[in-house]
Amino acid sequence: MRSKSLLAAATLTALLSAPVSATPGDDAVTQLRQEIHRLRADYDQRLALLEARLADLAATQEQTPTPPQPAAAAAPAPAPAAPAPITALSGGGGKNFLNLSLDGLFAAGASTATDVPALEPGGHDPAQRGFTVQNVEVVFEGAVDPYFRGQANVILQISPEGETVVELEEVYATTTSLPGGLQVKAGQFFTEFGRLNPIHPHSWDFVDQPLVNGRFFGGDGLRSVGARISWLLPTDFYSEAYLGIQNSQGETLTSFRSVPGETLFGREIVEREVAAVDDLLFAPRYTASFDLTDTQTLLLGASAALGPNGTGESGKTRIYGIDGFWKWKSPTAFKGFPFFKVQGEVMHRDLDADAVPESDLAAASYTDWGGYLQLNWGYSPGQVVGLRLDRVDGDTGGSGELADPGDPALASRLRLSPVWTWFPTEYSKLRLQYNFDHGDALERDEHSLWLQLEFLLGAHAAHKF
Amino acid sequence: MSSAMRLPLLLVAAALLGGGLPARAELKIVATTSEYGALAAEIGGARVSVTTIAKPTEDPHFVDARPSQVVAMHRADVLIEGGAELEIGWLTPLLDGARNLRILAGAPGRVVASQGVHLLDIPQSADRSQGDAHIAGNPHFMLDPLNARIVATHLARAFTALDAGGAQTYEFNLATWIAALDAKLREWTAVLAPFKGRPIVTYHPTWRYFCSRFGLEANTFLEPKPGIPPSPPHLAQVIAKMKAQDIRVLLLEPYQPRKTAESVAAHNGARVVEVCQFPGGIPGTATYIDLIDTNVKRIAQALAAQP
Numbered sequence: 001m002r003s004k005s006l007l008a009a010a011t012l013t014a015l016l017s018a019p020v021s022a023t024p025g026d027d028a029v030t031q032l033r034q035e036i037h038r039l040r041a042d043y044d045q046r047l048a049l050l051e052a053r054l055a056d057l058a059a060t061q062e063q064t065p066t067p068p069q070p071a072a073a074a075a076p077a078p079a080p081a082a083p084a085p086i087t088a089l090s091g092g093g094g095k096n097f098l099n100l101s102l103d104g105l106f107a108a109g110a111s112t113a114t115d116v117p118a119l120e121p122g123g124h125d126p127a128q129r130g131f132t133v134q135n136v137e138v139v140f141e142g143a144v145d146p147y148f149r150g151q152a153n154v155i156l157q158i159s160p161e162g163e164t165v166v167e168l169e170e171v172y173a174t175t176t177s178l179p180g181g182l183q184v185k186a187g188q189f190f191t192e193f194g195r196l197n198p199i200h201p202h203s204w205d206f207v208d209q210p211l212v213n214g215r216f217f218g219g220d221g222l223r224s225v226g227a228r229i230s231w232l233l234p235t236d237f238y239s240e241a242y243l244g245i246q247n248s249q250g251e252t253l254t255s256f257r258s259v260p261g262e263t264l265f266g267r268e269i270v271e272r273e274v275a276a277v278d279d280l281l282f283a284p285r286y287t288a289s290f291d292l293t294d295t296q297t298l299l300l301g302a303s304a305a306l307g308p309n310g311t312g313e314s315g316k317t318r319i320y321g322i323d324g325f326w327k328w329k330s331p332t333a334f335k336g337f338p339f340f341k342v343q344g345e346v347m348h349r350d351l352d353a354d355a356v357p358e359s360d361l362a363a364a365s366y367t368d369w370g371g372y373l374q375l376n377w378g379y380s381p382g383q384v385v386g387l388r389l390d391r392v393d394g395d396t397g398g399s400g401e402l403a404d405p406g407d408p409a410l411a412s413r414l415r416l417s418p419v420w421t422w423f424p425t426e427y428s429k430l431r432l433q434y435n436f437d438h439g440d441a442l443e444r445d446e447h448s449l450w451l452q453l454e455f456l457l458g459a460h461a462a463h464k465f
Numbered sequence: 466m467s468s469a470m471r472l473p474l475l476l477v478a479a480a481l482l483g484g485g486l487p488a489r490a491e492l493k494i495v496a497t498t499s500e501y502g503a504l505a506a507e508i509g510g511a512r513v514s515v516t517t518i519a520k521p522t523e524d525p526h527f528v529d530a531r532p533s534q535v536v537a538m539h540r541a542d543v544l545i546e547g548g549a550e551l552e553i554g555w556l557t558p559l560l561d562g563a564r565n566l567r568i569l570a571g572a573p574g575r576v577v578a579s580q581g582v583h584l585l586d587i588p589q590s591a592d593r594s595q596g597d598a599h600i601a602g603n604p605h606f607m608l609d610p611l612n613a614r615i616v617a618t619h620l621a622r623a624f625t626a627l628d629a630g631g632a633q634t635y636e637f638n639l640a641t642w643i644a645a646l647d648a649k650l651r652e653w654t655a656v657l658a659p660f661k662g663r664p665i666v667t668y669h670p671t672w673r674y675f676c677s678r679f680g681l682e683a684n685t686f687l688e689p690k691p692g693i694p695p696s697p698p699h700l701a702q703v704i705a706k707m708k709a710q711d712i713r714v715l716l717l718e719p720y721q722p723r724k725t726a727e728s729v730a731a732h733n734g735a736r737v738v739e740v741c742q743f744p745g746g747i748p749g750t751a752t753y754i755d756l757i758d759t760n761v762k763r764i765a766q767a768l769a770a771q772p
Contacts, residue, residue, distance in 0.1 A: 032637065032640070035640065035644075036636060036637075036640045039640055039643060039644070143570075146569075149561070174561070175564075176561075176564070176569060177566055177569070178564065179566070181539060181564055182564070183564050232535070232536075232539055232562070232564060235536075236536070237533065237536070238532035238533050238535055238536050240562075289531070289532035289533060290533075291531065291533045294520070297529070297531050297532070297533075299532060327529070329523075329529055330523075331520055331522050331523060332522045332523060332719050332720045333523045333524055333527065333720060334523075334524045334720040334721060334722060335524055335526070335527050336524065336527035336528075336529070381694065381722075382694070425593075425597065425692065425693070426527075426554070426597075427593060461557055461558075462530070462553065462554045462555055462556075462557050462558050463558060464530065464558045465529055465530045465531055465532055465558070
């Protein structure tokens with residue numbers, strides 16, 4: 001132990017006293033150099049002493065042997081670091097190859113509505129009166145090699161029927177070493193559309209997802225297998241452009257090729273093959289951010305999701321969205337509080353439906369829209385109050401008849417949700433939310449009250465702004 | 466397809482027209498917290514430009530990863546981080562967004578300040594029921610001037626490795642700064658010497674290194690466990706301990722809850738002393754030496770005022 005650290009100290013001393021290229025100069029410079037050498041010698045001596053003392057201390061504390069210090073040249077004073085063989089994240093990497101975390105998200109509550117799933121279209125929303133396992137998320141995360149980071153989010157749920165459901169929500173690699181501000185992501189991942197879609201349920205500010213996300217992207221959000229390239233533009237402000245290309249079929253692509261047998265605007269989804277590249281989903285996005293003041297940040301974005309839909313061979317869907325986020329945070333924030341933040345998204349869906357053979361449903365085009373606006377005020381450390389206004393609007397234009405004019409999946413709806421959240425620490429939260437629901441397809445106005453509990457175990461990567 | 470491709474192409478074109486590449490003259494340094502930024506400015510002088518992420522007045526454990534900081538980190542030649550998990554909640558998303566090879570882990574531009582520093586309070590086990598303990602140890606090591614000296618030397622090395630032309634500047638600035646610090650350290654040691662062994666109360670275990678350097682005892686915290694808010698029973702214990710040991714000094718940082726501290730202090734006629742771990746967090750602390758100087762003077766004054 002002692003001999004190792006003395007060796008390290010000796011190496012260091014040798015490195016420190018390596019001759020510096022001499023430059024011809026006057027006496028002042030020479031004097032200064034001598035002074036520096038004197039200081040160095042003094043410093044080295046002290047370091048060696050400290051090293052020895054530390055080694056003694058470490059030995060008496062019966063700690064495991066210290067490995068030889070790597071990169072001694074970069075370290076000014078390599079001291080024996082105490083062992084910490086425990087999962088932890090640091091700025092660049094932890095003590096493990098793999099960071100593992102588990103997040104449990106549960107809801108309990110009641111609603112005046114008997115059919116809760118009709119009211120709450122989200123796959124991770126409360127599903128019934130009583131208790132719901134909303135989302136149990138297991139995350140594996142770490143650096144793959146010098147070129148990629150990898151992440152997998154595996155979701156477990158228990159359905160109202162008591163069945164355990166496993167969902168491979170996201171599994172992807174992201175490049176870390178591309179030049180020119182470029183980054184590529186590949187695998188199965190949430191489409192980077194708008195602000196909420198790519199965010200996992202435990203990071204939401206409300207118990208449930210906005211109605212528009214449920215209607216346009218389905219219960220589990222818009223996600224698929226594919227690749228995405230993004231470019232951090234060389235502007236003085238933050239600005240980033242994305243282009244995602246993903247498969248356009250499956251149950252997480254509700255407005256696109258979806259799953260045969262499902263319906264879209266009342267028309268049955270048919271089997272449709274990928275014949276050309278434009279049978280895939282294209283998702284461009286641009287986002288920019290501005291620091292309005294030292295304490296206020298604005299983030300704006302525009303997204304599109306463009307692809308074929310399953311109403312027939314020529315069906316096309318175009319979804320456009322704009323999103324905004326503004327946050328004020330106190331200059332003397334404690335635990336990140338107090339803050340005030342406003343977030344909103346508006347989405348517009350433009351859908352060309354193919355003619356349905358052997359029926360009187362001709363080709364048609366439909367448009368509808370939806371959006372939400374939410375405010376959250378973190379008024380005291382760990383405590384947040386919020387309010388969300390949610391709106392989805394029925395078919396508002398286009399041409400052609402709806403297959404079912406009374407289709408609840410297309411009816412106008414309005415929801416108002418006050419919420420209160422308490423974070424005992426950043427690893428747990430309790431949330432109480434009331435929902436007022438009003439809609440054309442609802443028999444009456446509905447009232448719901450949900451209590452949510454979250455707990456987080458392990459090393460969970462921090463989230464983006 | 467055509468409409469899918471048009472939008473990004475337009476964006477790319479707009480960006481190319483809008484923003485030119487900035488000229489590169491000096492080492493661009495990003496520091497997570499302001500004590501590293503202040504040291505980098507001392508050592509780098511005019512050869513560096515420094516951006517600090519966390520505000521010196523805010524809780525460094527919870528900082529927003531603002532997108533503008535992604536831009537600063539994208540352009541940085543050097544990133545200085547503490548490396549003891551203080552920045553765990555916000556540095557990773559910034560690094561992921563920055564996509565900057567020069568500051569990736571292990572790159573010459575990545576300076577981990579805690580490297581070579583002996584950390585205190587390393588937990589025996591990873592157990593969050595014991596609060597928000599940092600696995601690597603207490604991350605507030607820069608409040609010990611001797612640790613700051615190690616970091617300053619580390620910075621001079623790192624800057625020299627990236628900018629050989631500035632080697633003499635960095636070496637000169639380092640020597641000058643160390644000489645100034647050593648002189649001040651003798652002064653501070655003398656100022657606090659009369660109070661050797663005196664206990665003080667702090668909100669969070671921020672002052673462990675400072676007190677161990679200057680012979681004060683900082684083992685009483687308003688937080689029952691690191692990062693856990695004070696509970697009434699715990700505060701009652703603290704008040705009892707303050708009365709039993711006649712503790713009359715309570716250190717408070719700019720972002721910590723003042724009301725709690727004042728109500729505890731009132732029970733034993735103690736003084737709440739405003740101190741700071743980051744240069745710029747309280748008036749007159751622009752540099753690291755000014756910061757320690759202010760802290761030492763304020764603490765000595767409060768200890769001396771105690772009857």
